[in-house]
Amino acid sequence: MIYSLTGKTTEIGENFFVLEVGGVGFKVFASHETLRKLMPPNSEIKIFCFLYVREEALELYGFLEEGALKLFEMLNSVAGIGPKTALSILDLGKVENIMAAILEKRAELLTRASGIGRKTAERIILELQNRIKLPESKTLTRAMDVNFEVEEALVGLGYLRSHVKQVLIEMDPKLKTLEERLRQALKELGRSKA
Numbered sequence: 001m002i003y004s005l006t007g008k009t010t011e012i013g014e015n016f017f018v019l020e021v022g023g024v025g026f027k028v029f030a031s032h033e034t035l036r037k038l039m040p041p042n043s044e045i046k047i048f049c050f051l052y053v054r055e056e057a058l059e060l061y062g063f064l065e066e067g068a069l070k071l072f073e074m075l076n077s078v079a080g081i082g083p084k085t086a087l088s089i090l091d092l093g094k095v096e097n098i099m100a101a102i103l104e105k106r107a108e109l110l111t112r113a114s115g116i117g118r119k120t121a122e123r124i125i126l127e128l129q130n131r132i133k134l135p136e137s138k139t140l141t142r143a144m145d146v147n148f149e150v151e152e153a154l155v156g157l158g159y160l161r162s163h164v165k166q167v168l169i170e171m172d173p174k175l176k177t178l179e180e181r182l183r184q185a186l187k188e189l190g191r192s193k194a
Contacts, residue, residue, distance in 0.1 A: 002060070006046040009038050015087075019047065019062070028062035029083070031090045036166065037064060050076070052083050059083065067095045078127045080120060088114040089124075093144065093169065099132045100140035109144055143176070150181045159189055167192075 005028075007021035017038055019026045028047065030038075038045065047062035048069040061083055063069040068090060075086035092098055092113050101109040107121035116124075134140070147168045154164045167188045168181070175181050 002049045002051050004046060004048050005062075006044070008044050009041045012038055012041050017041075017062070019045070026060055028060045029087065030062050031068075031087045032162075033091055033169070034062065034064055034068075050083070052076075061087070065095065071095050071098060074128055074131060075124065078124050080123065085113070085115045089116065093147070093165075096134060096136075097140050097144050099134050100137035101144060102128050103132055103134055103137040104141045105129065106141055106144075109141065109148070112148070143173070146176070146178050146181055149178055150185055153182060154185060154189065163189060163192065 005019055005021050005026065007019045007026075009017050010020045010025060011018040012035055015032075015035075016027055016029045017035060019028050028049070045064070047064060048066050050061040050063075050069060050072060052059040052061060061072065063072060072083075072086050072090060075081050075089055076083055081089075089098060089110065092101075092109070098110075100106075102125050105125050107118055107125060110116055110121035110124060111118055150168060151161065151164050155161050164185065167185050171181060171184055171188070175184050
């Protein structure tokens with residue numbers, strides 16, 4: 001089984017990238033967040049891998065952090081969750097935030113992922129909550145709530161959701177209140193337009 005690969009990114013697609021290792025190009029599926037971090041191509045990286053075996057194909061999924069791989073594997077073990085759905089859940093935010101949402105039984109946070117309905121979110125919570133350890137889960141879910149409120153407000157003002165999410169991910173965690181985060185996000189989005 002392939003656990004990690006180190007090589008050079010040669011191409012970045014919509015939902016995958018190509019990693020060249022020793023003259024062999026591996027097509028690696030990844031979350032949008034991972035793909036964004038790989039920009040621009042032609043950089044040397046190490047990824048953690050999950051090999052998904054189907055009757056007609058072998059698919060390789062890649063992650064920049066080992067924690068993301070472990071959460072992906074847990075999500076993929078839930079009935080009805082395949083690798084593509086697990087990737088969409090990872091696009092919700094940082095690994096610890098998603099784990100916190102599961103621990104705090106916050107199905108509404110998980111349903112924001114593409115392809116996840118209420119019942120599926122509840123099944124994820126039921127099957128994984130006892131397998132996750134995270135002491136600061138309440139704080140993290142509060143932060144997710146604030147981020148989602150800021151995101152919705154800014155999307156309502158006409159900003160692209162992908163840009164807003166990026167600004168929120170990179171924002172200083174010391175800014176905790178809705179007002180602080182909204183003000184800072186507006187500043188950052190204003191700079192990127194200039």
